[in-house]
Amino acid sequence: MKYFVSFIGNFIWKLLGGALLAVFWFLIGIVLTCTIVGYPLAVNCFKIGWLCFKPTNKRVGVYFEKYLPLNLLWLLLVGWFIIPYAVISITLHILTLFGIPLIWQWIKVCKVCLFPFGAIIKY
Numbered sequence: 001m002k003y004f005v006s007f008i009g010n011f012i013w014k015l016l017g018g019a020l021l022a023v024f025w026f027l028i029g030i031v032l033t034c035t036i037v038g039y040p041l042a043v044n045c046f047k048i049g050w051l052c053f054k055p056t057n058k059r060v061g062v063y064f065e066k067y068l069p070l071n072l073l074w075l076l077l078v079g080w081f082i083i084p085y086a087v088i089s090i091t092l093h094i095l096t097l098f099g100i101p102l103i104w105q106w107i108k109v110c111k112v113c114l115f116p117f118g119a120i121i122k123y
Helices: 002-033 038-052 063-095 102-116
Strands: 059-062 119-122
Touching: 002 038, 002 063, 002 102, 038 102, 038 119, 059 102, 063 102, 102 119
Parallel strands: none
Antiparallel strands: 059 119
16 A cells, blocks of 8 residues: 555656656756766766655755755756746645645755755665
């Protein structure tokens, strides 16, 4: 029963915007893979993309202080694109009765999307 509920939650998540955010992270990972400097960061982007694709039953820890300059640079360059998208997606989840429990998943994913460096994702 637990896996069925997780499957339904992931399905609704993908319909209401999670799949688009996962594609965004996968594309960033592919671009970073093409550069020598960005390759170590690309691995983390693929992990976050997978979290955005299937967020249920995962735990997230964000250690913002560990990579403070990188996280602030990310927030200024890319993070502000994610904030309006997250607000719109959370609003869509609130409007649908089935999406209300997934709001906590959005909060979890937003923490990682805004501060990706130093994020630990446990499956």
